[in-house]
Amino acid sequence: MKRNWGRLLCQICFVLGVTALAWFHLAASVMAVCAVVLVALSGKFESLIEVSFGPLKAKLERNISESEHLLQSLKALAVTQARATNAASVNTGRWASGDDWVYQSVMRVENGLRELGITDDEIADAKIDFVSLTIRDAASAAMGGGYVPSRLGQEAITEWQQVMRDCRSDPDAIEAYLSKWGELSPDRKIRIDDMRWMMTHRSVQDSAQYMRAHDPIKWDDGQ
Known part of the structure; x- marks a missing residue:
């Protein structure tokens, strides 16, 4: 015993x-x-x-x-x-x-x-938490890194707030918003594609993809 x-x-x-x-x-x-x-x-x-x-x-x-x-x-x-x-x-x-x-x-x-x-x-x-947060960070980077798109007007701002609140991990919603307001630049599109890749593979592809998620594309209004 x-x-x-x-x-x-x-x-x-x-x-x-x-x-x-x-x-x-x-x-x-x-x-x-x-x-x-x-x-x-x-x-x-x-x-x-x-x-x-x-x-x-x-x-x-x-x-x-x-x-x-x-x-x-x-x-x-x-x-x-x-x-x-x-x-x-x-x-x-x-x-x-x-x-x-x-x-x-x-x-x-x-x-x-x-x-x-x-x-x-x-x-x-x-790795689920790491991948999930990196996807959200990539979405934020594509959507201005937290900066409000003030030059687009109040309607765009209201819609931006809704997308960031309800659809932040949805690459289709991010892409649709940017396309609607004429802001789907090549750099933003790359980050949206990164989101889709991470969601499909349940991973982060490489260091470059991770770093892009933390390099926001700011709006062309001095921000």
Whole structure:
């Protein structure tokens, strides 16, 4: 019983430690997860030896099943921590500097997940907040970066406010508004196309696409 309590305490400490570590350095957290998986699997070697000398196939299969379940649980933990880390980065840092460090951070997390064998769908889920906010930022960039198109008149301003409030993640609505008011410049069209690409692929294509989303096209009225 004492041994079981000790094992449970170690497991709790590991989960808490990896959770805290992932907020500051996901790659290190992933390494910790991998290390525990390897230790867990190495602990089954005794069963392999026993099977070699006796009819213990059922025990081996049970141990392997437990190890696979542990591995899947740790992978799920890695995905959860990745999403939390990405969300924290994009919500707090995407306007903090003029470079692409948030994008590069998300890519490092993605590479770590791929090395763990995480599926593309799970990786997309881990990046969902990052991609969603980048799409919204690209829409804002196409629509003047938050500046009101005052020179277009009150009707255009009212419609602009409605689009930014209700259709900010809708590239068709953004394009329709800009076309209606004669403001669909090539630079704005590129950002709308970026929105469509990100929505289709559930990702950000590259650093250039990320940076365009944070480079607003201002209205030709001195803003």
